[in-house]
Amino acid sequence: MRFLIVLIPLLLIFGCADPKPQPVPSWITTPTQNTSEKLYGNGAGKTLLEASSQALNIIASNLYLTAHIAMEKETHPVRINGDEQTLEDVNNIIKDELGALSLVESTIEKSVVRDQNHIVLMSIKREQFFQFEKKRLDTQIDQIKTSLKEAEKLSPLKHFSLLHKVQLQREEVLAKAVLLQTIQPTFSMAPYDTYINDIDQKYNTLKATFRIQLISDATAMRFSAPIKKALSSEGFIVNSTLHKDKNTITVMLTATQKQDESNGYKTVKIRLSVSTKNSTKKLSSALHTLSGKSRSSYEEARRQAADHLSKKIKNSDIFSVLGF
Secondary structure (H helix, E strand, C coil): CHHHHHHHHHHHHHHHCCCCCCCCCHHHHCCCCCCCCEEEEEEEECCHHHHHHHHHHHHHHHHHHHHHHHHCCCCCHHHHCCCHHHHHHHHHHHHHHHHHHHHCCEEEEEEEEECCEEEEEEEEEHHHHHHHHHHHHHHHHHHHHHHHHHHCCCCHHHHHHHHHHHHCCHHHHHHHHHHHHHHCCCCCCHHHHHHHHHHHHHHHHHHCCCEEEEEECCCCHHHHHHHHHHHHHCCCCEECCCCCCCCEEEEEEEEEEEEEEECCEEEEEEEEEEEEECCCCEEEEEEEEEEEEECCCHHHHHHHHHHHHHHHHHHCCHHHHHCC
16 A cells, blocks of 8 residues: 555656656556565655665555554464463564665665655665564573573563563564564574563563562552552562462551641651562662652642652662662
8 A cells, every 4th residue: 555655656756747748758657576585665755865765664564554454364473472472562563673674785776866856765774674683582592591591690570571571672673683683584483482482481481479568557558559560561460468378478568747837838758678588588679768849738638749759760670679
């Protein structure tokens, strides 16, 4: 469809500019087919740069469509490794990755100027684009491997958190592998597919060993929400009524508060104590001073103190807040 949108204006340029229409070059009326060496696209614009950019968009659109059609098959690795949301995520990542076309060397194979409009036939070498994208994917895989090796030295909680972050990259790895296969059909996704499955298995195995019980006293209760949200975003299952066993990690929040009023402001100062332990020992502890003020009420001031904690988590990380 995107090509047709370009093709129709090209034909109009040639057909309506002069009383005696000039013949339209065949490379405009009949799109140049991709070959095993090159990818092609036509484009038009007021400037050569605009026409070239449109031609690259056509090449990108054709690659995206090819990848999308391939992933509709039930036997495709993306289908096997995920659901409809996975497919949507992979499609969106492929769109973003195709923006890298502008970073790859391209060639203007043919061009004409008609009625102050530039029309071009652009090409990109498959192998060059393939190697560019493969280097990006292999760099990402190397970074993941380095992270996982470093994670082995960390505490189990941090190890799991890092593995969770790696697992979140699975759709990105899948998308890049799909794009590589689209550019170069002889490319095999199998090694990357296996790698993704291994990471999924490690993540799910470790996840099954962690259960976090988050409990708090009455004063600290409002501060449990940002901590629960942060832990959940790290992949942990968090509850306040878990049955304790050797795999249960308890995060206990206690707090004291002072409140005052001066210069028309109601202020509160909270001292929040955080203690993390398993069935046998304390794992970490931390003490946070949180504050808030409001002209309207102490309740609003306490809400601001909770926001203060949320900002602390955002600016550092949840593990620092827990005292690790």
